[in-house]
Amino acid sequence: MALSARDEVFDQATIDHRVASVGHLFRDRVSATPTTEAFRYPVGESWESLTWADSAARAYALAAGLVDLGVAPEERVALCSATRLEWVLFDLAVMSAGAATTTIYPTTLSADVAYIVADSGSKVVIAEDATQVAKLREHRPDIPEVSRVVVIDGEGDGDWVISLSELEERGQARLAAEPELINERIDQLTPEHLATIIYTSGTTGRPKGVLLPHSAWTYEAAAVDSIGILSKDDLQYLWLPLAHVFGKVLLVLPLQIGFPTAVDGRVDKIVENVGIVKPTFMGAAPRIFEKAYGKITMMMAQDGGIKEKLFHWATGVGRKVSAVQQQGKEPSGVLALQHKVANAVVLKKVQERFGGRVRFFISGSAALNRDVAEWFDAVGLRIIEGYGLTETSAASFVNRPHAGGYKFGSVGWALPGTEVKIAEDGEILLRGPGVTSGYHELEDATAEALDSDGWFRTGDIGEVDERGFLSITDRKKDLFKTSGGKYVAPSVIESMFKGICPYASQLVIEGDGRKFVSAIVTLDPEAIEGWAGQNGLGGKEYAEIVTSPACREMVQGYVDELNVQLNRWEQIKQFVILDHDLTIEEGDLTPSMKLKRRVVTKKYSDQLDALYTD
Structure with missing residues (x-):
């Protein structure tokens, strides 16, 4: 039997009467509250804002620029950038132009960037800076359908690459000649039109492009709005990768509800920024x-x-x-x-x-x-x-x-x-x-x-x-069975350990077909420094601290505390502490900080195998 939400009053009309597309949603928001704050963004050490009318003026100019580059309805525009105001404006521009955004993480390796761009059939690529442009140049023969690259931070080359300001100028000129150009593109959009392709972070094989139509995003916005947990008086702080579906859905909610969003993807600035921005909610x-x-x-x-x-x-x-x-x-x-x-x-x-x-x-x-x-x-x-x-x-x-x-x-x-x-x-x-x-x-x-x-x-x-x-x-694919025939759910155990050990960064459980469960442990570099200072290891290098007998004894204590809460067959009998943390850059984690389990266990298979030699 299918189940749905219970014990809750929600506004069904909000869902039933949602608009046709994200382009319509954006245009309606601008019309309803043109002078209220839409987006807040950092400029140097201070923050500046755009109203909804300001946002539309910039997004529509970019949209017209894309049309001027030959982007047709439902054609793909790839967007490879960290979370920042320009990401937001370009995504709105792409969908307002009737095209679809292909999202790409800025940490994606050049060969994978080329694969995603080519597989999606993207005609134009928005690149954040010279680093992202270099990835595209390296594989230019593999992406022949890309007619232009637009660089956000940087200058054009007079040929393949044009600057953000050049695109805006082209768009403004096109709008001066055809003022209703973008409104006409929006009017043509239907719920079934493609809005976004997001490539899954495949841990094995090539990633798959997930097709998300406009109806998916307008539904998400209307459904969240209908349960009444957010209002126009809220203020969102948004730092999540917008190439990820979690960040992307948080970007469509303000279009529906009307609250402002402070945008800054720098993870090292989160703590500082929330103290300044003072948001009411954050994902x-x-x-x-x-x-x-x-x-x-x-x-x-x-x-x-x-x-x-x-x-x-x-x-x-x-x-x-x-x-x-x-x-x-x-x-x-x-x-x-x-x-x-x-x-x-x-x-x-x-x-x-x-x-x-x-x-x-x-x-x-x-x-x-x-x-x-x-x-x-x-x-x-x-x-x-x-x-x-x-x-x-x-x-x-x-x-x-x-x-x-x-x-x-x-x-x-x-x-x-x-x-x-x-x-x-x-x-x-x-x-x-x-x-x-x-x-x-x-x-x-x-x-x-x-x-x-x-x-x-x-x-x-x-x-x-x-x-x-x-x-x-x-x-389902992560569940494994020990040689004793008992099933183990690794992510549950890993999550429990992080709640017990304040120094933990990652715990990776292994034991498929083995006689007992083992684990890879990594420790948080910032947290372990404080511990080191209190245990006679202050000033030592990270690798020396985490591989010390004292550190292992400390981790063993937390593992023992975890094991008391587990079934006998789930308990960690042996573990190895790596002399470095797992990172996105090394391919151990997805850009949304999710563990790539198979990648990690394969990479460190020698250390894991050594735990079972006795």
């Missing part, structure tokens, strides 16, 4: 929350004494309040008084680290550790975990921030209009307007993923409880 991958949790709890442990005791008392009170709120109630009596004191003395200070106005965070792209989620809730910073895939336009399920609408350890309720059912083998199947129309020029892969009734096979194992909350067990 992030679990690793960001794990690092913040580890850093704050570690700082308290280092301070020790009365300060540490007060911190633990305050978060303990916060946990009790959270438990009451999960039952749809509010604290009263002594607990209410204690919470008022805890909030004033400790919890407010933690909240102020994130700007002091956050109503909730949204976590997606990988599993969030329950202990981390409960700790954040205890300090007054609720994380609502969600679930979706590239093939479902990101948001299929999400916890609600209100009391009774969230459940720790789950990814929440389905968005209105999305259906779920669990197959006999436990696989989660989804159906709804947000589901992809298929994979680009891959009929067999499309048929394998989508059945004749429109159900998409997610590849994830999970279960839905009696109230409609979905819980994810693991990726």
Whole structure:
């Protein structure tokens, strides 16, 4: 039986009467609130803003420029850049011109860039800087259909590459001659027109291009709007990679709802920026929350004494309040008084680290550790975990921030209009307007993923409880069986460890066909420096610290703590600590910080095999 969200009132009319395309959505937003703030972006050490009318003026000029370059409706324009204002404007421009955006991470290797550009049939490529242009030049013979490259930061070459300012000038000239050019392109758009191709981060073989029509994005925007968790008074801080579906869906929500968005993709600036921008909500991958949790709890442990005791008392009170709120109630009596004191003395200070106005965070792209989620809730910073895939336009399920609408350890309720059912083998199947129309020029892969009734096979194992909350067990392909015949779900164990060990960066579980479970451990470079200073290793190189006997003893203690919570066959009997962390640049993680399990276990197979030699 298919299930949908329960215990919730939502505006069905918002979903039923959604507009035809993202181009229509953008144009309607500009018409409704032309002078309100749309986007905020950094310029040097300060921030500047664009209104919705300003944004349309720039995006339409870029759109007309693309038309002037010969881009036809539904033709692809590849966009290879970090998250920044220009990414946003170009994406809006591409869709307003009736074309489709092919998203490419700036960390993508040149050969893969060439493959994606060629496979998608992109006619124009938007490149952030000289580094991205060089990737294209290296493989120019492999991408003969690319007529022009537009560089955001840099100058043209008078031939193949033109600058951003040149494109804008061409667009402004074209609009002067044909003022209704972009409006006419938007008017031609239908819900079925292709809006985006996002290539999955394939851990084996070539990535597949996921086709997402305009209807998928307008559905996502309308469905989130209908449940009422966001309003025009919100302020979003957006740093996530916009080449990823999670970042992309957060970009379409302001078009529907009208709130402003501060855009800056520099990960090292997140903490500083949220203190300045003071957002009311932000999306992030679990690793960001794990690092913040580890850093704050570690700082308290280092301070020790009365300060540490007060911190633990305050978060303990916060946990009790959270438990009451999960039952749809509010604290009263002594607990209410204690919470008022805890909030004033400790919890407010933690909240102020994130700007002091956050109503909730949204976590997606990988599993969030329950202990981390409960700790954040205890300090007054609720994380609502969600679930979706590239093939479902990101948001299929999400916890609600209100009391009774969230459940720790789950990814929440389905968005209105999305259906779920669990197959006999436990696989989660989804159906709804947000589901992809298929994979680009891959009929067999499309048929394998989508059945004749429109159900998409997610590849994830999970279960839905009696109230409609979905819980994810693991990726179907990641589950493995030990030589003793017992199944192990690695991502659950990995997430648990990150909630226990404040120094952990990554834990990679292995044991397929083996007599016991082993693991690869990496430690967070920033966190381990503090530990080193307290353990006679201050000033040492990272590799020397993490391979020291004292460090191994410390990690063993946390592994022992983890093992107590596991079944006997799941327990980690042996582990290796790498002398370096796993990174996106080395291909160990996807750009959204998701572990490439098979890549990592293959890369370090010699170290893993050595654990089983006895």
